[in-house]
Amino acid sequence: MNQTLFFKNRIAVRSRASMVGPKEGKGPLAEYFDVIMPDDLLGKPSWEQAESEMVRRTVLMCAEKGGLPAESISVVLAGDLLNQLMSSGFAARELGTPFFGLYGACSTFVEGLVLGSVLIDGGYRENAVCAASSHFCTAERQFRFPLELGTQRPPAAQWTATAAGAMLLDARKENAPAYVTHGTIGRVIDYQITDASHMGAAMAPAVADTIMAHFQDTKRDFRDYDLIATGDLGWIGRNLLKELLIQRGVKVDDEKLFDCGANLFYQEQDPHAGGSGCGCVASVTCGYLMKLMEQRDVRRLLVVGSGAMLSTTSQQQGESIPGIAYAACLEGE
């Protein structure tokens, strides 16, 4: 089954913006983010409202960096981890733009890149802002425990990033640092992981499935890419992915396999298996990875966003945790 879309026209990355929380702002990628928040609240009375404000500001910052007036944004595609997309929905209310709400758990940013590219490549929209966010405090209390409990985190747990990223795609931009050339749609894959603190293991099979589909559809392999950046598998998931790809006969080039979650924090920051959350792959792509493309250190990049499709209800009902992953290929001139 073919899962990859080939874009006929040039879909330029016109601009990109990222915003992260204080902890992420002390990590190894700190210098690449546009804004490091001084605290978790941005002056708002709740973490959820702060996350929504992050989305709003990041989208507007992205448009401004691209020289696009906010009222000229053709469409915003966005999503987050909160029930009923609270962060993105309320941000879209403030923005007033045409809006598609997406949910692919932590893969949402790349899901948006694929659909945003389709809207531009087909000539339906002049531009599109693709955005995603997560917030440690909103995600933890929704999916796991109230923060006030101070629950101890197991070693396989990942730290939900307080972060947002936005990318402005535009058909008309010349001399862009990167163009979206392919998008691969994911399938929901379940390897029967049931531990909600073991997200890397839950998502790695879906990432392997999407990368395999992308390679098959495009007749490419690791040699065709300078970097394959996975969403937020963390260290455990990243190494599981490597095993899964080798099992399937892929020649994995370990140095080209970069995981956004595994690289967001220093180990001394105690993230355990690494960072996670919709905002992780979004901010690292819009911050660090796009910088590599601008510097031409990376000429061809495959970004693979991965999501774990669990909810508190599915967990309480004893369901396992399926994963999904979307991939987008970004190429320089």
Added chain:
Amino acid sequence: MNQTLFFKNRIAVRSRASMVGPKEGKGPLAEYFDVIMPDDLLGKPSWEQAESEMVRRTVLMCAEKGGLPAESISVVLAGDLLNQLMSSGFAARELGTPFFGLYGACSTFVEGLVLGSVLIDGGYRENAVCAASSHFCTAERQFRFPLELGTQRPPAAQWTATAAGAMLLDARKENAPAYVTHGTIGRVIDYQITDASHMGAAMAPAVADTIMAHFQDTKRDFRDYDLIATGDLGWIGRNLLKELLIQRGVKVDDEKLFDCGANLFYQEQDPHAGGSGCGCVASVTCGYLMKLMEQRDVRRLLVVGSGAMLSTTSQQQGESIPGIAYAACLEGE
């Protein structure tokens, strides 16, 4: 700001399927649904798993009615009301197809129709199944109260439909009863309604906004349509929509304004202001409205799905309830 997409190619409705619960199966539209469930559980141990099973069966029934083997489905676009799209996500796991998860609250089905049409019109996918679901028991306990409490419902409340609908779009089908010709992307609109039992009032302004955008972009008005079917405004929202359109100078033809939610139940069934839920507009469009198009009683239909972007968290934090609406134009030969 232009919000409407014009489709250049013929995007045919190849088939459609619908499945409803026992209460919906005693309503005025009962004869138009493919399957009326004997109970709310479909043999599953939880209502959530039953809702997921509804999605799976409806998608497969739709493909089968269209003569398409399940493994030839190019993509499924689906969503529901549950946190983290539990129904659609787990259905997609069983289906194994490429999958886009969408969230537009009760507007999700039409959001999917718009994006599915884009994927086909642009030549990215051969076919697409657009689906959405809701379940009275899963939605009530998630958004409001445990059903066991027997909480009294206020008069403005709507009854979340236990229903799923799926539509198979296909570029190659000849002599289809309907083709998708336009899609209008909604904006998030907030008139500061705070009562979670007054969804019609929360959503009507977004529906008015999208219909106005559609009329402006296409230079059409009520005279160009045989029927304008809104998602699930219920009786109160439907009449508010009429007022809002008249305020904006639109010549409203009352007989052409049909609301799926207002027509799903008999008043004696005690639905109060009418039906609601993602499955409402999905099942009524895929059941009743498509039948009208097949019979050529309706030659040009505008379906406007509407969603209320609330969550329990946003309600608890005192936020108002914004709405969003997407529109799709379906035309016969």
